[in-house]
Every structure is written in structure tokens, then in C-alpha cells.
Amino acid sequence: MKRCLNLVFMKKDIISILRITLTSLGISPDQHIEIEIPREQTFGDISTPVAMGMAKGLKKPPKNIAEEIVASIKDKTIFETIAVAGPGFINFTFTKEYLYASLQRICEQGKAVLRENIGNGMRVLVEYVSANPTGPLHIGHARGAAVGNALCNLLEESGFRVEREYYINDAGRQITLLGASVHARYQQLLGITAEFPDEGYRGQYIDDEAAALLRQAQEKYKNLPFHECEHEITEWSYKRMLDLIKEDISTFDIQNFSSWISEKKLYENRAVSQAIQTLKHNGYIYEKDGAVWFRSSEFEDDKDRVVIKSDGEYTYFASDIAYHKAKLDRKFDIIIDIWGADHHGYIPRINSVMKAFGYDISHFRIILVQMVSLLKHGIPFQMSKRAGTFITLSEVVNLVGADNAKFIFLTRKSDSHLEFDIDVISSQSADNPVYYVQYAHARINSIFEHAHKKGIRVHDTSEHDLSLLSAKEELDLIKKLLVYPLILEGAARAFEPHxxxxxxxxxxxxxxxxxxxxxxxxDQKELSAARLALCYATKIILIDALSILGVTAPDKM
RNA sequence: GCGCCUGUAGCUCAGUGGAUUAGAGCAUCGGCCUCCGGAGCCGAGGGUCGGAGGUUCGAAUCCUCUCAGGCGCGCCA
Known part of the structure; x- marks a missing residue:
């Protein structure tokens, strides 16, 4: 095809044409140009609301501006039609030649042509899962893991440098309770009547831990009251829990975390006391009723919060202040926390902390992952970690498979409630959208095998005449492929992998x-080859998108 | 009582920086296997977008009120 400009790929091509046009109209080339996918096919293949955005500044009706722009577009080689529609949208449709050229580009260059570099090397910290190491991960954590993992992958592929972080609450009462629970069960295994802590953890896994402790330590702690072996048993238990969590994460087949931050270390390094000192220095700390308070009501919170209790102990919030200060000190461009929605009440005080440290809060984002309501046989199943009635992540993986679970978690936006019916999802039926997508990939693969047997080569599109792809379905499919980078970009900008x-x-x-x-x-070799190229490009994008979601693309199913 | 999230087809959910007849999957009903994988395809029915006001040329989308469900409101973590 004739080329009047250096073609790259869809969005860049259009933007460059529009930029040239705007410049010729004497409009600043800095003008932000948005490209969107029209809801309806009748609105064209792609459209831009750029004229509407300029209406205010130019004091002209958007429709007129749009018409001026359209009239001034010199290079129309890639467009079949250009139309002004509605209040001032400019709608484009592509020529077949342009579609073929783009298809060829995907086949030849793959990923390289599908990426918008929106991160530009910026550093992002994403903290997710961060479950207390007092038991195995459960299905709620699994959703957070799936979302966090996919978001990190997405940002990485969009040009960000991403750090994946897990914050370990290895200090404080919950951990002690874990130790006390194991201690009590251990004594019971030795036939000693030990009182089980009121709010202790009652899951089967605690019994298993106690049995393991007995195997390892024999009768070393027999009859010893908890306070005499608290440190040893707690330490031992929590380390095993952490290992268990790491194992769960690997079972779920997501990227490993690049850093594990220990709450206990924050105390040991004096990071907690120093963070509070800094706040005090800034005038946001005061004493009242024998306790030390953070003046969060100065910012977003409806009341001030205690950081040191009147008994001299730090609150959990104190270490969280130190943790978030540590995040700030590490100089990220964007900081993202992914939390279970049950912690949403905590947002104002953490936002307040960030502001108190002088941070521009627009670079900080808390993403809430809503609760998963679990159904078994269509009946709601109440989970409780303390009571030990919960479905673990590894059980979910065994029942429904990691790909399946991850995909389901990502078919909802993260802040909407999710119903997860074990029976429905474990049935290998069309209820599971992941199979539908994976099946398309496996099917393409099998077509390739068939082609191979017939001696038709698949990948060398440059040799083929892609213009044989003239059916509407073929052109529509190519258009769908073209739009993929826009989907990625939108998802990355909104932090919405779903x-x-x-x-x-x-x-x-x-x-x-x-x-x-x-x-x-x-039997028509040339046509077959062209269609194989279309399949090949489709396969590239299926694999690419699935891998960002952390889902595999099996060759056979 | 206050705050946050959610309310869209029988069910599960997209769509919410305002563009015309609101989408998908499942379920229901009716079709398609001498043919590259039927975990598939084609078609039909099904919705006053929780309700009421308001802003607007135009609202599922923005504002106010209201109803329903979920989750939070500790010197717990």
C-alpha cells in the first residue's frame, strides 16, 4: 500500500495524523488527543472526542471544530471514511489495506506493537494479600492475589517498574494467639488439660501444627506454661505459617512477591518510634488520657487515633504508620495498597498519615477487593478463620483449578461483590469462561497442526496475500485485534485488569x-495461508492477554 | 445512628469522565456433527437499569432524597 506517513500501529498512527492536522490549524500540538472504541459499529472503527474537548477553549461549537479538523486532514490513506457525528465526535473507519498492514505487523512483531508505554519507567509499589501469618490463605485472599498479580503484570507490561510486596503482620496479639493455640493443642496431645485461649484459632491446621511440634520438640514443652515458652513456640509456629502461605501462593501459580516486609522488623529497627517522632516534629502527635494520639482529624479522618496506648504498648496503627512512611522513603512514583473491603474503614486514617508526611495523595491509591461469598451446593457458606471453618486457597485450586479461579476473580471489577459457587465453578461446563477462551487458543493450535500435516506454513505472512481476507467476519476480527492495545492501556490507567x-x-x-x-x-493454498495468518495473530493476542491475567494458554485441553 | 460498597434480563455480572433502539454468559425454547476439536456454532423469547425528584437538548451514567443487601465504625489486629 502507499504510505504517506510512517505507519506504526493503530493509535499512534491516528494520533500522529491528528497532531499534524491540529498543528496545521494552528492549535497547540500538546492538546491531549483521546482515542476511543465506539460502542456501536455504526459509529465507525475508532473515534475521537478531541473536538469536544477543545470547544471551550476555542469558544466554538464542537461540531464546527470537528468539521474543520476533518476538512484539514491531509493524509486519508488509512481511512475509508471520516465522519462527524453526534455532538462532535469524529468517527473513522479503516481501509482494508490498513487492516492487512496492521495484521501483518502483529504477526511479524507480536508484543512489541501491542504495547503502549504509559509507565515510562516509573516505579510502582503494589502491596497485596498481606494476610496475617496465623493460618493458610483462604478464598478471600485468593481474590486479592489474583487481582494484585494481574494488576502488577499489567503495569509491568505498560512500562512501569513494579515491586510486588507482602506485609507480614508478625508482631502483636494475633501472632501470640497463634502460638498460644498451638501450645494448648500440644499440651492436649500429651494428655494434659490445657485451657484453650478464648479467641484462639481452632482450625484443623492448628492441630496439625501441634502434632508437628510434638514430633520435632518431643516433650520439651510438656507442662510448661505458655509464658515460659511463648517466644519459642510462637516464633516456630509463625514461621511455619509463613512457609505455608508461600506454598499456597506458589500453588496458585502467581508471580512471587519481590519483597516481604516484616512488621516486627519495623519495631526492631526503631522505624515505628522514629515515624512517630517525625509526626510529632510536624505537630501531629499529642498526649491525652495517658495515651499518645495522631491528629488524623486534621486530615481526612473523623477522629484522632491512638498510636501508643496508656499501657505503653503501640497500637497496630503505629506500625502501619511506620510501614507507610517506609513506602514513602523508598521513593516510588505510585503507591498502591490492595485491601480486603472489610478494612475500608481504615482508609481515612492511612490517607491522613500519607498527607501528614507531606505526600501528594494523588499518587497513592487504595484498591478494595470486595468479599467473596462462597456457595456450596447453592447454599451460602460462612467462613470464620477463628472457628476454622473456611475454604483455603489450596482447596479452591484443587477443586476448580488455578486458571479457572483466577479468571473468575477477574471477571468482576474488584469492588463488586463476588459470588463463588464451588459446584458451578468446578463443573467443566460453559459456566467457566476461562475454558471458552482457552479453547479458542487450543483450537487455533490444532488448526496449525492440521496445516502442518498438509504442508502449509503458518508464520511467514510477508509471503502471503492477506487481501484474500475479505469476509466481513475476517475484517471484524482484525479490527478486534487492533483495538487490543487500547484495552490494555485503559485497564492499566484505571488499574482495572478485569x-x-x-x-x-x-x-x-x-x-x-x-x-x-x-x-x-x-484446497486454496493462498487463502488458507492468509487465514492462518489471521489465526496466528489471534493466537498471539490470546496468549498475551491470558498471560497478563496470570492464566495459562494450553495447546491442548 | 454514622461511613463505605452494591442494587441493570429468571440467575451471575459488564457498561457509570452524559451520543440515538441498554449488553454478555448461564438458564429456557428451537435449530447445527460424512466437514480444521460440539468445552463449539446459529436463532428466539426475556429488562419502567431498586424507587422518587432534580440538572441537561439528552441520564443506567451527574446531584438530592429514599428503600434493600453487604461491610465497617476500639487505648483489637
Whole structure:
């Protein structure tokens, strides 16, 4: 095809054309140009509201501006039509030649052409999961893990430098309770009537730990009151819990964390006392009723919060202040906390902490992951960690599979409630959208095998005549592929990986439908080769998107 | 009582920086296997977008009120 400008890939091409046009109209080339995917096909393949954004500044009706822009576009080689619509949108459709050229680019360059570098090397810290090391991860943590992992992958692929962090609450009462629970069960195993702590952990795993302790330590702690062996048993138990958590994470098959931050270390390094000193220095700390308070009501909170209790002990909040200060000190460009929604009441005080340290809060984002309501046989199943009635992450993986669970978790936006029915999801049926998507990939693979047997080569698109792809379904499929980078970009900017999941289902649907209507491999070699190229590009994007979600793309199913 | 989240088709959920007839999957009903994988495809029915006001040329989308569900409101972690 004739090229009047240096074609790159869809969005960049359009922006560059629009920029040239705006400059020719004497409008600053800095003008932000937004490109969007129209809701309806009749609005074109792609559209821009840029004229509407400029209306105020230029004091002209957006529709007129849009018309001026359209009239001034010199390079129309890639557009079949350009139209002004509605209040001032400019809608474009692409020429077939442009679609073929883009398809070829995907086949030849793959990933390289699908990425928008929006991060530009900025450093992002994402903290997620951070479950207390007092038991195995459960299904709620699994959702946080899936979302956090996918978000990190997405940001990495969008040009950010990402640190994945897990904050370990290894100090304080919960950990002591873990130790006390194990201690009590251990004594009971030795036939001693030991009182079980009121708020202790009652799960089966505690019994297992006690048995393990007995095997390892024999009768070393027999009849010893807890306070005499508290440190040893607690330390031993919590370390094993942490190992268990790490094992769960690896079972779930997500990226490992790049850093594990220990709450206890924050105390040992005096980071907690220093952080409070800093706040005191800034005038946000005062004493009242024998306790030490943080003046969070100066900022976003409705009341001040205690950091040191009247008995001299730090509160949990104190170490969280130190932890967030440590995050700030490490100089990230963006800091993201992913929390279970049950902690949402905590947001104002942490925001207040960030502000008190002088941080621009617009670079800090707390993402809430809503509760998972678990159903078994269609009946709600109440989980309680203390009572020991909960479904663990590893059970979920055994029952439904890691890919399946991750995909389900990512088919909802993170702050909407999620119903997770073990029976429905473990059935290998169309209830599980992940199979639908993976099936498209496996199917393409099997087409390739078939082609291979027939001696048709798949990848060398440059040799083929892609213009043989003239069916509407083929052109639509190419357009769907073209739009993928925009989906990624939108998902990354909004921190919403679930958008990729929806795109994938749509793409898979288009592919399955196409597959049924047209035969890829026929007696016409050239046509077959062109269709194989289309399959190949589809496969590239399926794999790419699935891998960002942390889901595998099996060749066979 | 206060705060946050949610309320869209029978069910589970997208869509919420305002563009015309509101989308998908499941379920229901009806079709498609001499043919590259039927975990698939094609088609049909099904919604006053919880309710009421308001802003607007135009609202599922923005504002106010209201109802329902969930979760939080400790010198617990």
C-alpha cells in the first residue's frame, strides 16, 4: 500500500495524523488527543472526542471544530471514511489495506506493537494479600492475589517498574494467639488439660501444627506454661505459617512477591518510634488520657487515633504508620495498597498519615477487593478463620483449578461483590469462561497442526496475500485485534485488569463464530495461508492477554 | 445512628469522565456433527437499569432524597 506517513500501529498512527492536522490549524500540538472504541459499529472503527474537548477553549461549537479538523486532514490513506457525528465526535473507519498492514505487523512483531508505554519507567509499589501469618490463605485472599498479580503484570507490561510486596503482620496479639493455640493443642496431645485461649484459632491446621511440634520438640514443652515458652513456640509456629502461605501462593501459580516486609522488623529497627517522632516534629502527635494520639482529624479522618496506648504498648496503627512512611522513603512514583473491603474503614486514617508526611495523595491509591461469598451446593457458606471453618486457597485450586479461579476473580471489577459457587465453578461446563477462551487458543493450535500435516506454513505472512481476507467476519476480527492495545492501556490507567477478561471473551467469541462459518484450511493454498495468518495473530493476542491475567494458554485441553 | 460498597434480563455480572433502539454468559425454547476439536456454532423469547425528584437538548451514567443487601465504625489486629 502507499504510505504517506510512517505507519506504526493503530493509535499512534491516528494520533500522529491528528497532531499534524491540529498543528496545521494552528492549535497547540500538546492538546491531549483521546482515542476511543465506539460502542456501536455504526459509529465507525475508532473515534475521537478531541473536538469536544477543545470547544471551550476555542469558544466554538464542537461540531464546527470537528468539521474543520476533518476538512484539514491531509493524509486519508488509512481511512475509508471520516465522519462527524453526534455532538462532535469524529468517527473513522479503516481501509482494508490498513487492516492487512496492521495484521501483518502483529504477526511479524507480536508484543512489541501491542504495547503502549504509559509507565515510562516509573516505579510502582503494589502491596497485596498481606494476610496475617496465623493460618493458610483462604478464598478471600485468593481474590486479592489474583487481582494484585494481574494488576502488577499489567503495569509491568505498560512500562512501569513494579515491586510486588507482602506485609507480614508478625508482631502483636494475633501472632501470640497463634502460638498460644498451638501450645494448648500440644499440651492436649500429651494428655494434659490445657485451657484453650478464648479467641484462639481452632482450625484443623492448628492441630496439625501441634502434632508437628510434638514430633520435632518431643516433650520439651510438656507442662510448661505458655509464658515460659511463648517466644519459642510462637516464633516456630509463625514461621511455619509463613512457609505455608508461600506454598499456597506458589500453588496458585502467581508471580512471587519481590519483597516481604516484616512488621516486627519495623519495631526492631526503631522505624515505628522514629515515624512517630517525625509526626510529632510536624505537630501531629499529642498526649491525652495517658495515651499518645495522631491528629488524623486534621486530615481526612473523623477522629484522632491512638498510636501508643496508656499501657505503653503501640497500637497496630503505629506500625502501619511506620510501614507507610517506609513506602514513602523508598521513593516510588505510585503507591498502591490492595485491601480486603472489610478494612475500608481504615482508609481515612492511612490517607491522613500519607498527607501528614507531606505526600501528594494523588499518587497513592487504595484498591478494595470486595468479599467473596462462597456457595456450596447453592447454599451460602460462612467462613470464620477463628472457628476454622473456611475454604483455603489450596482447596479452591484443587477443586476448580488455578486458571479457572483466577479468571473468575477477574471477571468482576474488584469492588463488586463476588459470588463463588464451588459446584458451578468446578463443573467443566460453559459456566467457566476461562475454558471458552482457552479453547479458542487450543483450537487455533490444532488448526496449525492440521496445516502442518498438509504442508502449509503458518508464520511467514510477508509471503502471503492477506487481501484474500475479505469476509466481513475476517475484517471484524482484525479490527478486534487492533483495538487490543487500547484495552490494555485503559485497564492499566484505571488499574482495572478485569477489562482484559471481557475483551478476551469477546475475542474468543468472534473467533469461534468465524471458525464455524469459514474453513481455514481449504484446497486454496493462498487463502488458507492468509487465514492462518489471521489465526496466528489471534493466537498471539490470546496468549498475551491470558498471560497478563496470570492464566495459562494450553495447546491442548 | 454514622461511613463505605452494591442494587441493570429468571440467575451471575459488564457498561457509570452524559451520543440515538441498554449488553454478555448461564438458564429456557428451537435449530447445527460424512466437514480444521460440539468445552463449539446459529436463532428466539426475556429488562419502567431498586424507587422518587432534580440538572441537561439528552441520564443506567451527574446531584438530592429514599428503600434493600453487604461491610465497617476500639487505648483489637
Amino acid at each position: 477489562r482484559i477478561t471481557f475483551y478476551l471473551q469477546e475475542l474468543a467469541r468472534m473467533f469461534h463464530s468465524y471458525y464455524h462459518k469459514y474453513k481455514v484450511i481449504t
